Amino acid sequence: MASVLSQELVTTAALLLGVSLVVFLILYLAPGDPFAALLGGRNLSGAERDAAFEALGIPKTWYGQYLTWIAHVLQGDFGISMRSGQPVVREIFSSGMKTLFLTVGSLIVTLAVAVPIAAYSAVQPSSLRARAGTLLVYLFSALPTFWLGYMLIYFFTRKLGLFPILSATDETQEYGWLYALLPVVLLGLGNGALSEIVRYLREEISRVMSEEYVRTARAKGASIWRHAYKEALLLPVSQIIAAKMPFVLGGAIIVEQVFNWPGLGRVAWQAAQDRDYPVIMAVTLLAAIVVRLGSFLHRTVYVAVNPRASQQ
Amino acid sequence: MSTPPLLRIEDLRTYFYSRVKHAFVRSVDGVDLEVVRGETLGIVGESGSGKSVTMLSAVGLVTAGPGVITGKVTFHDEAPQDLLQGLDSNVKIERRDGRIMHITKDNQAWQKQANLNLRGVRGGKISMIFQNPRAALNPFETVGHQIAESVRLHTGMKSAAQAKERALYWLDQVRIDSPRLRYDNHPYGLSGGMSQRAMIAMALAAEPRMLIADEPTTGLDATIQARIVDLLDDLKTRLGMTMVLISHDIGVISRLSNRIAVMYGGRVMETGPTAEVLDEHANGHPYTRALLASTPRRENVTATGRLPAIEGEVLDTINVPCGCRFRARCQRVNDTVRTRCETREPELFEIAQGRRIRCWLYSPQ
Numbered sequence: 001m002a003s004v005l006s007q008e009l010v011t012t013a014a015l016l017l018g019v020s021l022v023v024f025l026i027l028y029l030a031p032g033d034p035f036a037a038l039l040g041g042r043n044l045s046g047a048e049r050d051a052a053f054e055a056l057g058i059p060k061t062w063y064g065q066y067l068t069w070i071a072h073v074l075q076g077d078f079g080i081s082m083r084s085g086q087p088v089v090r091e092i093f094s095s096g097m098k099t100l101f102l103t104v105g106s107l108i109v110t111l112a113v114a115v116p117i118a119a120y121s122a123v124q125p126s127s128l129r130a131r132a133g134t135l136l137v138y139l140f141s142a143l144p145t146f147w148l149g150y151m152l153i154y155f156f157t158r159k160l161g162l163f164p165i166l167s168a169t170d171e172t173q174e175y176g177w178l179y180a181l182l183p184v185v186l187l188g189l190g191n192g193a194l195s196e197i198v199r200y201l202r203e204e205i206s207r208v209m210s211e212e213y214v215r216t217a218r219a220k221g222a223s224i225w226r227h228a229y230k231e232a233l234l235l236p237v238s239q240i241i242a243a244k245m246p247f248v249l250g251g252a253i254i255v256e257q258v259f260n261w262p263g264l265g266r267v268a269w270q271a272a273q274d275r276d277y278p279v280i281m282a283v284t285l286l287a288a289i290v291v292r293l294g295s296f297l298h299r300t301v302y303v304a305v306n307p308r309a310s311q312q
Numbered sequence: 313m314s315t316p317p318l319l320r321i322e323d324l325r326t327y328f329y330s331r332v333k334h335a336f337v338r339s340v341d342g343v344d345l346e347v348v349r350g351e352t353l354g355i356v357g358e359s360g361s362g363k364s365v366t367m368l369s370a371v372g373l374v375t376a377g378p379g380v381i382t383g384k385v386t387f388h389d390e391a392p393q394d395l396l397q398g399l400d401s402n403v404k405i406e407r408r409d410g411r412i413m414h415i416t417k418d419n420q421a422w423q424k425q426a427n428l429n430l431r432g433v434r435g436g437k438i439s440m441i442f443q444n445p446r447a448a449l450n451p452f453e454t455v456g457h458q459i460a461e462s463v464r465l466h467t468g469m470k471s472a473a474q475a476k477e478r479a480l481y482w483l484d485q486v487r488i489d490s491p492r493l494r495y496d497n498h499p500y501g502l503s504g505g506m507s508q509r510a511m512i513a514m515a516l517a518a519e520p521r522m523l524i525a526d527e528p529t530t531g532l533d534a535t536i537q538a539r540i541v542d543l544l545d546d547l548k549t550r551l552g553m554t555m556v557l558i559s560h561d562i563g564v565i566s567r568l569s570n571r572i573a574v575m576y577g578g579r580v581m582e583t584g585p586t587a588e589v590l591d592e593h594a595n596g597h598p599y600t601r602a603l604l605a606s607t608p609r610r611e612n613v614t615a616t617g618r619l620p621a622i623e624g625e626v627l628d629t630i631n632v633p634c635g636c637r638f639r640a641r642c643q644r645v646n647d648t649v650r651t652r653c654e655t656r657e658p659e660l661f662e663i664a665q666g667r668r669i670r671c672w673l674y675s676p677q
């Protein structure tokens with residue numbers, strides 16, 4: 001088990017390195033000068049520029065710059081935001097946490113809705129409740145996220161008057177927590193993947209339910225879920241988390257726009273506008289980590305559940 | 313004869329719906345069976361004759377619809393207990409001209425009630441082993457845990473340590489080599505024969521009154537088969553176990569069972585003591601005779617390695633003829649019985665004490 005997981009960590013490290021290198025190269029090759037601000041906006045000749053770099057201790061080659069960046073990152077230093085002059089870590093920490101909250105929270109909402117409906121309709125496919133649940137799921141999946149979002153905002157602000165529009169940052173407000181939950185629920189239900197997830201889970205559950213070992217469980221008078229949950233729930237759910245993480249992250253960025261939610265999406269957008277290179281690098285890396293967390297979780301569950309995998 | 317049978321099945325009917333043919337498959341179509349205490353009842357019959365579904369129905373393990381629709385299953389351990397009690401209120405049957413046209417069944421309520429009826433019986437007083445033991449064991453759990461679970465569910469031994477001790481005892485009883493080692497093995501590490509031993513240990517760990525063994529040796533190598541049969545024979549004598557053994561293998565059946573029931577097209581065609589039913593020269597049902605003639609004995613195995621089969625096709629239980637089910641394949645219809653064979657289904661005529669045959673040739677009149 002430990003060896004499988006350490007292997008996974010190595011893969012993750014290699015992947016992050018690759019992602020950062022590619023993004024670094026794209027930024028390097030893209031028009032615009034990352035050092036324009038540092039050099040005070042002056043248009044320097046090649047020699048003057050070299051001298052200025054030397055004075056500032058900046059390597060001249062791109063790989064030299066990249067290695068310097070890596071060396072700093074390894075010490076937890078992501079540099080200084082060019083826009084705000086604040087350390088990047090401080091800049092993106094709170095927005096990163098907000099996006100993580102949105103992403104993980106919405107995944108939890110998705111699963112909290114999908115798992116019972118899938119389980120119910122796998123076990124009692126013809127029951128009324130199973131049909132109603134499935135219909136509801138299809139309905140949610142068919143509606144576009146942004147439309148659903150605006151409807152929610154309209155409903156809560158105009159109809160119920162619970163909070164004024166666009167006040168996400170004001171957490172002291174009475175219904176602030178509700179306003180924070182709204183996008184989580186929206187993304188969880190309306191991310192378009194809900195019906196696909198329900199279908200996948202339902203198929204997995206009914207497949208496992210007809211496995212012979214589940215019949216054995218029934219024949220011995222044991223709880224069938226106690227025997228079936230590993231293959232019917234743990235594995236497919238972690239599989240879904242791994243597969244959907246990138247999409248949920250993408251969806252989070254849309255929802256952040258709709259709800260004026262100060263998350264990574266907005267930071268990334270702002271940074272791209274401002275060519276705030278250190279922030280762009282950090283945000284990309286963070287997104288890659290979040291996505292990677294999904295497959296890391298899946299791998300961990302797989303190894304923990306599967307006796308063969310954990311023997312190797 | 314005064315003690316009631318341990319299990320009595322009366323007029324059990326289990327149907328499935330075939331979407332392809334838009335008709336009911338009458339897998340079990342009015343089965344009557346008795347299992348006497350201490351005996352081993354062998355159920356034989358061609359593939360598809362309803363052997364497995366009969367026993368699965370008796371313990372509420374049929375989940376596909378419509379499933380069990382009528383019948384009475386009485387399990388008499390200390391007091392008689394109707395395992396299908398209160399279930400018919402969930403089934404509505406529409407008949408026309410005596411044929412079932414439409415079945416409405418509240419499967420959810422049915423399953424709920426069945427599970428209630430069978431609590432403590434299924435897996436406890438009646439336990440089961442299946443064909444294909446490697447798939448029947450949970451691949452995600454150690455063999456030992458699965459056996460210990462059976463101990464904890466159905467015996468007074470509730471603590472983990474006690475259950476483990478007991479599970480090891482049963483692993484030893486089924487003669488698995490190095491039980492302590494096997495206890496911690498996952499099923500993938502076990503051979504087919506060892507898995508079946510583990511299954512048997514798991515079934516016995518509940519200390520059941522009755523063991524249902526559905527094709528316990530099918531799919532195993534010949535030498536392993538023989539060893540599993542030896543083991544079952546030994547356990548049954550040592551534990552005085554009542555057993556229902558389902559098999560197509562007449563050899564296995566004759567080795568282990570005291571009594572035999574022969575099934576065809578969802579019905580019992582013949583019952584009686586093993587020696588009499590399997591005696592080719594004695595009286596018997598034409599189907600059983602044909603079955604015996606087709607069993608692989610050395611002189612019957614042809615050069616191509618194929619076994620002679622019974623002439624004709626197995627009855628599809630969708631279009632059951634109105635006379636005898638076996639008529640289309642029967643070689644012994646004669647002029648005396650022909651009209652009756654074609655028009656009325658024979659009942660199980662008792663030709664001697666404990667010997668019944670469903671054939672007009674044995675009708676008392």
Ligand SMILES: Nc1ncnc2c1ncn2[C@@H]1O[C@H](COP(=O)(O)OP(=O)(O)OP(=O)(O)O)[C@@H](O)[C@H]1O
Nearest residue numbers: 328337339358359360361362363364365366376560
């Ligand atoms: N879940 C189901 N749905 C539809 N038909 C079924 C179902 N289970 C069994 N049957 C049908 O019922 C009939 C009897 O099946 P059963 O398994 O009892 O036969 P069997 O005598 O045990 O045969 P075998 O020796 O092949 O195990 C078969 O024709 C089978 O196709």
Ligand code: SF4
Nearest residue numbers: 636639642653671672
């Ligand atoms: S009842 Fe008639 S058709 Fe049926 S087995 Fe007997 S002789 Fe053959």
Ligand SMILES: [Mg+2]
Nearest residue numbers: 363364365526
């Ligand atoms: Mg069978």
